[in-house]
Amino acid sequence: MTSVKRERLSANQALWLVCTNSGSGRKIPYRAPLNTDPNVFIVMTLTKRQKSKRNRILIALAIFVVFEVLEVAGVFDRLPGGLWVEFVAFLIPYLIAGYDVLAKAWHGITHKQPFDENLLMSIATIGAFALVLFPDAEPHMAEGAAVMLFYQVGELFESYAVGKTRKSIADMMDIAPEFANVSQDGKLVQVDPSSVELGTEIVVKPGERVPLDGVVVAGTSQLDTSALTGEAVPRVVEHGAHVASGCVNMTGVLTLRTTKLFGESTVQRILELVENASEKKARTENFITRFARYYTPIVVGLALLIALASPLLLGQSWSSSVQAALVFLVVSCPCALVISVPLSFFGGIGAASRKGILVKGSSYLEALAQVDTVAFDKTGTLTSGTFNVVAVHPETNVDPDLLLSYAAHAESYSDHPIALSVRAAYTGEIDTSQIASVQELSGAGVKAVVEGHTVLVGNDKLMQEAALSAHECHLVGTVLHVALDGNYIGHIVIADVLKDDAVETIASLREVGVRRIVMLTGDREEVAAAVADDLHIDEYHAQCLPADKVAQVEALLAQEGERSKVAFVGDGINDAPVLMRADVGIAMGALGSDAAIEAADVVLMDDKPANIARAMKIARKTLRIVWQNIVFAIGVKVVIMILALPFIGIATMWLAVFGDVGVACLAILNAMRTLRA
Secondary structure (H helix, E strand, C coil): CCHHHHHHCCHHHHHHHHHHHHCCCCCCCCCCCCCCCHHHHHHHHHHHHHHHHHHHHHHHHHHHHHHHHHHHCCCHHHCCCHHHHHHHHHHHHHHHHHHHHHHHHHHHHHCCCCCCHHHHHHHHHHHHHHHHHCCCCCCCHHHHHHHHHHHHHHHHHHHHHHHHHHHHHHHHHHHCCCCEEEEECCEEEEECHHHCCCCCEEEECCCCECCCCEEEEECCEEEECHHHHCCCCCEEECCCCEECCCCEECCCCEEEEECCCHHHCHHHHHHHHHHHHHHCCCHHHHHHHHHHHHHHHHHHHHHHHHHHHHHHHCCCCHHHHHHHHHHHHHHHCCHHHHHHHHHHHHHHHHHHHHCCEEECCHHHHHHHHCEEEEEEECCCCCEEEEEEEEEEEECCCCCHHHHHHHHHHHCCCCCCHHHHHHHHHCCCCCCHHHEEEEEEECCCEEEEEECCEEEEEECHHHHHHCCCCCCCCCCCCEEEEEEECCEEEEEEEEEEEECCCHHHHHHHHHHCCCCEEEEECCCCHHHHHHHHHHHCCCEEECCCCHHHHHHHHHHHHHCCCCCCEEEEEECCHHHHHHHHHCCEEEEECCCCCHHHHHHCCEEECCCCCCHHHHHHHHHHHHHHHHHHHHHHHHHHHHHHHHHHCCCCCCCCHHHHHHHHHHHHHHHHHHHHHHHHC
């Protein structure tokens, strides 16, 4: 980050960024004001804070080790007033390591929000030192200092783990453009992308990031789209190609005419999706939040009950009862749950983002893990959404190239998608000087004079009007018949072809356990049937209007159990209502409509439906890890709590340290596995 950018962050903004990223369980904003690079700033600041805390802990640890060696060697016992010397000695590393914990606990008490892990640690460690007041109790100053020291080690590890897990999300912020090159008075000037108007021509040099969505008007280059789609293979672009903001120009100079304002651009839309992800908490996360809110005051009350009731009702000594209560407090700290559960979900979201899969929140990641029915739109989702010539069937003794040549010349002046596909299939050069006349025949086709020959290109209706006998075709698609000088010479089949990974998509969904796959399309019955048969889809519904798709999804939802979810995958504007109605709406992000992306819960930036199964695998692994941490943390803590009861008395303060810090570290390590999902 340059000094100029750093100055653009006010003192309040800088403090806000640091504070919100340094503590456990706090909300983390993903963006700073325009034209700043908050990630660099945050990483720099967090590193500085981590180093400071690390150094403080190392100093405290060194002092603690020295005093622990002296205590084991019996040095304190040989000194006059050795017990109090030992007390003061271990108080030094305790305060160096934990003064901030004590300060936070006091702040919580004075602001009437006392019940958190800081209070638990403060009571437990101060109580350990206070056992010196019980003559029949063994000294526990070393354990008190150790609990605070290792708690801070766990906090530092947690801070590192949080930063590591969030890095994949933070890396996405690097796609934010810093400037746009605009020509002014014959010179290229760097301007704020938000100030560039629609239709302005901008220049993107090699190595620069595309600042705004646009269409190439000059130049040829290769684009690195990995930040958007996760795809490592560069994309070649030339005149007329649409380019999304956030890509990196690799080779040639490109001139783009902007097609979207900065606020509506692809990069801004992605950043907004990522920024809002933390607001959509999973039910499991919400449960842990509520659990911690009631859990802490309950365990403080139970600890107090153990300390007071055991001597009065069970005849236990005051020292052993207080010690059992302190062990109970230490092990009851809910750090392992409060940290590892959100961390697991965030790691899953980060892992998905590296594959070009944007999940708008952990609630959708959790729902995605429970999907067992997937409904697909057809056009643009399972198929490419563009017409292509799939077959040329000439009559006997007619050259296929001749058939395609006359059809391409006759369609040369039309902008209809079918005409465009015919011209794209013809490899020769269209000589417009050979075309004498062209007549559009509404609802039938086109009539043209090419090289002095009368050419008819159209559907069955056109052939019937010309009293020509056209052959039927067994292939599914749009059949374009061609006649030359009153003679039928063959037909061309045009169809919306399947995406390359469509077959893989259905197969991979079966592998991850999807029970039912449905296709909903507005296309004709025979086309839908052919696609469903090719892909081995369980059922399909053709000629569906948007309202029909919603009704079909509602019917699927009614058939699902409480723990099963329905996902819908689509890309068009007409898919927005059904995307919102499904349990999980999945949109094609690269070429999909803005309305579909806004309505969806999951966005596939590379438009590859095969990534749906990958997203489900990530979601299911994330949820498995979440519940592993919940069961493990609660299980270990409950066992140690029982062992800490005065009439059992097996659990020591050191075991309590493992039950808190050790379990938290293991849970965090397990949560970080979601990054490799």
